Amino acid sequence: MDFEYSDEQRMLKDSIDRLIGPAYDDLGKRKATQAQGPGFSEELWSKYAELGLTALPFSEEDGGFGGGPVETMVVMEAIGRGLALEPYLASIVIAGNLLRLGGTAGQREACIPKIADGSLRVAFAHVERQARYDLFDVGTHAKKTDHGYTIEGDKSVVLSGDSAQKLIVSARTSSASRRDHHGITLFLVDADAPGISRRDFPTQDGQRGAAISFAGVDVPESAIVGTLDHGGELIAHVIDIAIAAVCSEAVGAMTSLHALTLDYLKTRKQFGVPIGSFQVLQHKAVDMFTALEQARSMTYFAAMMATSDDPRERRRALSAAKVQINNSAKFVGETAVQLHGGIGVTMEYRAGHYFKRLTMIQSLFGDTDHHMRIVDHAGGMLETV
Amino acid sequence: MDLRFTPEEVAFRDQMRTFFRENIPADIRNRLGSGRHVNKEEWVESQRIMNRHGYAVPHWPVEYGGRGWSPIQLYIYNEEMMSENCPTPLPFNTHMVGPVIAAFGTEAQKAQYLPRIANIDDWWCQGFSEPGAGSDLASLKTKAVREGEEWVINGQKTWTTLGQWADWIFVLARTNPEARKPQEGISFILVDMKTPGVTVRPIQLIDGDYEVNEVWFDDVRVPYGNLVGTENRGWDCAKFLLGNERSNIARIGASKARLRRIREIARSVPAGDGALWDSEAFRHKVAAVEIELKALEMTQLRVVAAERDHGNKPNPASSILKIKGSEIQQATTELALQMAGPFALAYHDSNEEIPEGRNDLPDGFGWADTAAPEYFNYRKVSIYGGSNEIQRNIIAKAVLGF
Ligand SMILES: Cc1cc2nc3c(=O)[nH]c(=O)nc-3n(C[C@H](O)[C@H](O)[C@H](O)COP(=O)(O)OP(=O)(O)OC[C@H]3O[C@@H](n4cnc5c(N)ncnc54)[C@H](O)[C@@H]3O)c2cc1C
Numbered sequence A: 001m002d003f004e005y006s007d008e009q010r011m012l013k014d015s016i017d018r019l020i021g022p023a024y025d026d027l028g029k030r031k032a033t034q035a036q037g038p039g040f041s042e043e044l045w046s047k048y049a050e051l052g053l054t055a056l057p058f059s060e061e062d063g064g065f066g067g068g069p070v071e072t073m074v075v076m077e078a079i080g081r082g083l084a085l086e087p088y089l090a091s092i093v094i095a096g097n098l099l100r101l102g103g104t105a106g107q108r109e110a111c112i113p114k115i116a117d118g119s120l121r122v123a124f125a126h127v128e129r130q131a132r133y134d135l136f137d138v139g140t141h142a143k144k145t146d147h148g149y150t151i152e153g154d155k156s157v158v159l160s161g162d163s164a165q166k167l168i169v170s171a172r173t174s175s176a177s178r179r180d181h182h183g184i185t186l187f188l189v190d191a192d193a194p195g196i197s198r199r200d201f202p203t204q205d206g207q208r209g210a211a212i213s214f215a216g217v218d219v220p221e222s223a224i225v226g227t228l229d230h231g232g233e234l235i236a237h238v239i240d241i242a243i244a245a246v247c248s249e250a251v252g253a254m255t256s257l258h259a260l261t262l263d264y265l266k267t268r269k270q271f272g273v274p275i276g277s278f279q280v281l282q283h284k285a286v287d288m289f290t291a292l293e294q295a296r297s298m299t300y301f302a303a304m305m306a307t308s309d310d311p312r313e314r315r316r317a318l319s320a321a322k323v324q325i326n327n328s329a330k331f332v333g334e335t336a337v338q339l340h341g342g343i344g345v346t347m348e349y350r351a352g353h354y355f356k357r358l359t360m361i362q363s364l365f366g367d368t369d370h371h372m373r374i375v376d377h378a379g380g381m382l383e384t385v
Numbered sequence B: 001m002d003l004r005f006t007p008e009e010v011a012f013r014d015q016m017r018t019f020f021r022e023n024i025p026a027d028i029r030n031r032l033g034s035g036r037h038v039n040k041e042e043w044v045e046s047q048r049i050m051n052r053h054g055y056a057v058p059h060w061p062v063e064y065g066g067r068g069w070s071p072i073q074l075y076i077y078n079e080e081m082m083s084e085n086c087p088t089p090l091p092f093n094t095h096m097v098g099p100v101i102a103a104f105g106t107e108a109q110k111a112q113y114l115p116r117i118a119n120i121d122d123w124w125c126q127g128f129s130e131p132g133a134g135s136d137l138a139s140l141k142t143k144a145v146r147e148g149e150e151w152v153i154n155g156q157k158t159w160t161t162l163g164q165w166a167d168w169i170f171v172l173a174r175t176n177p178e179a180r181k182p183q184e185g186i187s188f189i190l191v192d193m194k195t196p197g198v199t200v201r202p203i204q205l206i207d208g209d210y211e212v213n214e215v216w217f218d219d220v221r222v223p224y225g226n227l228v229g230t231e232n233r234g235w236d237c238a239k240f241l242l243g244n245e246r247s248n249i250a251r252i253g254a255s256k257a258r259l260r261r262i263r264e265i266a267r268s269v270p271a272g273d274g275a276l277w278d279s280e281a282f283r284h285k286v287a288a289v290e291i292e293l294k295a296l297e298m299t300q301l302r303v304v305a306a307e308r309d310h311g312n313k314p315n316p317a318s319s320i321l322k323i324k325g326s327e328i329q330q331a332t333t334e335l336a337l338q339m340a341g342p343f344a345l346a347y348h349d350s351n352e353e354i355p356e357g358r359n360d361l362p363d364g365f366g367w368a369d370t371a372a373p374e375y376f377n378y379r380k381v382s383i384y385g386g387s388n389e390i391q392r393n394i395i396a397k398a399v400l401g402f
Helices: A007-024 A027-035 A042-051 A069-082 A088-102 A105-116 A231-267 A279-305 A311-345 A350-363 A368-377 B007-023 B026-033 B040-052 B071-083 B091-104 B107-118 B234-245 B252-266 B280-310 B316-344 B366-382 B388-399
Strands: A122-125 A141-144 A148-159 A166-172 A184-190 A196-202 A208-220 B124-127 B143-147 B150-157 B168-174 B186-192 B198-204 B210-223
Touching: A007 A027, A007 A042, A007 A069, A069 A088, A069 A231, A069 A279, A088 A105, A088 A122, A088 A148, A088 A166, A088 A184, A088 A231, A122 A148, A122 A208, A148 A166, A148 A184, A148 B316, A166 A208, A184 A208, A184 A231, A231 A279, A231 A311, A231 A350, A279 A311, A279 B388, A311 A350, A311 A368, A311 B366, A350 B316, A350 B366, A368 B280, B007 B071, B026 B040, B071 B252, B071 B280, B091 B107, B091 B124, B091 B168, B091 B186, B091 B234, B124 B210, B150 B168, B150 B186, B168 B234, B186 B210, B186 B234, B252 B280, B252 B316, B280 B316, B316 B366, B316 B388
Parallel strands: A122 A166, B124 B168
Antiparallel strands: A141 A148, A141 A166, A148 A208, A166 A184, A196 A208, B143 B150, B143 B168, B150 B210, B168 B186, B198 B210
């Protein structure tokens, strides 16, 4: 058993921190970045590519680095610590892994080199208005035509879907029931294909998303990612990988927020003394620390289990991790704001930004109730590896 | 012991409810009820309607427009107002500077300010906190120096709520730096915001809206007569003001309104083959908050009844109203956030009108837009008005005798 990073992983961590840290340590600069272009720094994105981050999860044959969940964890933690805005989660972790695990040779050859060099970004158009957190609730459908399929339906809250050049869209190709895990197929389409319209919006945590409509979008048979009607399994696997990734991001954000809070407690004076001299605040800081370390441990568990071939085990483990992360993120976020007093609720100070991101992470890919139900149905946690 | 309202009190409640429903414009109440903010004009409009009917300052002394209502009637009035999603009369006017002037001001000050305060002809803001003086308010540094018939004020205030809309600010300023105790050399002074040397900078809060400000005073000159009460005894005014909030600090009516809305909406939020309301886990969370709220309502009524029977004597139970009231308000915003789920992610400018038919668009649900901003914004209620940590310190000392 080894919880230490390898030398290479440590080097990776240091170089990402050097990249992201200075880009986002100034909130004024961060705001300016949000307001321009796609809402993140394209210049920084090409530096992610130079560092090899955008090639990380792909196999070496496809032009990648064959990085696993631990490498993803290193990157996502740094993104969390630095409040970075780049669409690494949407484009590399989610869309990248869909292509890695489900892409045909042709798709991989056409897309992965461009994703790796930073020129192509892909988003996953999946969640629908009625679906809430149910991964298999897909009402969008793809009808067989002579030369392929025609896609019809509406997708909501597509992360980073506003500026991606390609989309992977889930659609129902068979089965009568809207919520059947069987009968879902994924398709790779150009985001500007005829029939696609996007309405983009800023997100609460300063990133961007889009609502995307597919009105009779024609795609050839070769656009299928994965196996016809078996997209459900692929989606479930990749969302588990994505959950491990946001767990890491949350740990990164909590680490910075906790450090920021400790620093504040030691420097802010009221009643002639640092407020950190009040024992009640020390205990709050200790509880934050405990929540953070519990989350960190569960994130290691998540990273380990994200590659498991047993879908049931994987699901249960990732759901358990998400519950722990949600609980920790809520406590650490809310407490940090409280301990800062007024400055904690402003946009002019970093604590509030971490709090907002941590809040949004709690509902990403399923809230606490959702994942608790999964763990419960799986029989609890005692009999796991 | 009889916990029920008397028939007269029930009649009074119905009268209040009808008044608010029939007189405060529905669009204002709907907007507030859906978690959006009202603008200055709407706020003023609402308070003026209440004032016309004698309902803006019923708690004031009768000679200045009060109604001589019992504490229970005042409680019912407040709860019905919040429960019907009406903007409450601006607290800086009706619960802060107004009562202070009524209690400490000269006859001339009362005649000059009170009618305008009640009718919100002047919008007031509260200039107490400073960058270095939050919980430790008495360490404030803004100073006022007497020069002939004028005060010359220098310093900085912060967290000034809605100062960007204000015509006047009431300021705590240090007037005797040599006083033995920090509380002793402070005065309560009224400042016209248009006076040269006053600068206001809005601060954006984490819900994206602008609600508080920094206010600078750079050689601001106001008449000596703008002092309220005795020079160097401003702390008495401040204490009176801060202790004056007991009747509606818990905001029970507002929490009830939010819970009612959650119950209603959750029935139509799709989840699985049915609605979110089908989830027992979710319903139990709603019930748990409602139970806490019921207990708080009973506590509040105990406090109100004791006030009726024993006058304004401090009641130990009253000290928990702020802590529990703020926690419950926050819990209701958490439920709304959970209900919005993935659709809370999209950010819309909360001042922007939501077009008719917005619900047809695929990015979510109109009501979900305000879920995250309200949750973010309501972190403030355990920070301001004496943080919950400070409240606990007070209870530990004053009630538990530590
Ligand atoms: C939205 C908002 C609106 C406001 N509106 C106004 C307004 O209109 N006018 C105005 O004058 N002020 C206003 N305030 C200011 C408010 O009263 C202060 O924020 C509050 O008093 C806390 O002060 P602070 O922010 O400086 O935090 P600090 O006092 O620095 O407190 C930081 C943390 O330390 C804790 N702490 C401090 N002392 C102790 C102690 N002795 N023991 C244990 N814990 C302690 C606090 O509870 C808090 O968690 C507003 C604040 C907010 C957030």
